[in-house]
Amino acid sequence: MKVNPKRLDVQHAADDLRRRTLSGMARPLDRLIYLASTRDYNTGIYYHDGLASRFSEQVVCEALADCHREALRALVGSSLEELVRQMNAYMDSTHTSPTDFIAAWKKLEPYRVAVPVDTDLLTAEFLFSNFKIALAILEARLDNHPTAAPSAWLPRSPGQ
Amino acid sequence: MMQLVLFLALGSGLILLLLVLAERNRRVEGGAEAVFEARQALVVLQVELLPPAILERIFQQNDLQYVVAQAPRQIQELFLQERQKIVLSWVAQLRKQILSLKEFHLGAARFYAGLSPRTELRLAADFLVLLSICRALQIAVRWRGPYAAPRMAGRAAAAAARVCDFSERSLDFLKPSQLEPFGGDSARNPTLL
Numbered sequence: 001m002k003v004n005p006k007r008l009d010v011q012h013a014a015d016d017l018r019r020r021t022l023s024g025m026a027r028p029l030d031r032l033i034y035l036a037s038t039r040d041y042n043t044g045i046y047y048h049d050g051l052a053s054r055f056s057e058q059v060v061c062e063a064l065a066d067c068h069r070e071a072l073r074a075l076v077g078s079s080l081e082e083l084v085r086q087m088n089a090y091m092d093s094t095h096t097s098p099t100d101f102i103a104a105w106k107k108l109e110p111y112r113v114a115v116p117v118d119t120d121l122l123t124a125e126f127l128f129s130n131f132k133i134a135l136a137i138l139e140a141r142l143d144n145h146p147t148a149a150p151s152a153w154l155p156r157s158p159g160q
Numbered sequence: 161m162m163q164l165v166l167f168l169a170l171g172s173g174l175i176l177l178l179l180v181l182a183e184r185n186r187r188v189e190g191g192a193e194a195v196f197e198a199r200q201a202l203v204v205l206q207v208e209l210l211p212p213a214i215l216e217r218i219f220q221q222n223d224l225q226y227v228v229a230q231a232p233r234q235i236q237e238l239f240l241q242e243r244q245k246i247v248l249s250w251v252a253q254l255r256k257q258i259l260s261l262k263e264f265h266l267g268a269a270r271f272y273a274g275l276s277p278r279t280e281l282r283l284a285a286d287f288l289v290l291l292s293i294c295r296a297l298q299i300a301v302r303w304r305g306p307y308a309a310p311r312m313a314g315r316a317a318a319a320a321a322r323v324c325d326f327s328e329r330s331l332d333f334l335k336p337s338q339l340e341p342f343g344g345d346s347a348r349n350p351t352l353l
Contacts (some may be wrong), residue, residue: 076214076217079220080287120204121208122208123214125249126246127218129242129246132238138236140231
């Protein structure tokens, strides 16, 4: 069996990234946003200084892109309930006011630029649609409890 | 007079020959385009539209149960509208790619693929059933919402996978292993390079 040496390098770089950086981000949403932020908006090329000291630029770029696609798959596989939970936790981690956060996300839809460039139309549409619904749910929670963060909102039991 | 008739006959013959040649060229070019489009359609179907993971997520009911249990009425409506859009988009894309494969099988496939008449008949029936299911699914989802016919969606996906399988075999001749190495004999005989 022939092993592509370049691919092996990419795998090593991706493993390194997972072990050192991504392991600190438990939620796929956090990983997706972080990895999207390592990508140059003008060229679509990913950069990572730490990895670049040990691997070539092309290998680093491919490893980051692989991990980005992995994060997207994990997020698309998350249920809506899980996505709401992840968004809530992410919102808390930004230390922004929930009202401002929800307003900005509804208006700017930053999730649209957070997906890998080769994401297919159906997957992207599905994820964006779930983000839209999750934001509406978070907003409704905030409207019900304006003084508390949405995480403090107690969900109703199905019988209520 | 006789000479004029001969000239006219010869001229007509030449014009006819030119028309036949032009038509043959057009068909070959159109055929290459159809093969390319069929290959594209196959990739879109297999990579984007038919993977079970995305289909299961779209038609899973746990998101609906969560929204019904946890969210106010207007969000429930928003959720159903959004899911309806996604399902309709999936069906429309599926139908478009299937139509592209159908065009290939109706036209170019017979030039390239050696399908038996029995296989061609079965394939024609599959296309007919699949396109009918897509139409029925579109109507059901428009009228009764995204979760109206999950079984029909499953049948559409299964029939589409069958059509992909046939089409993949028809397009097998494009695989590198089936092609002569570039350079043909020259590759085997370096002195010709």
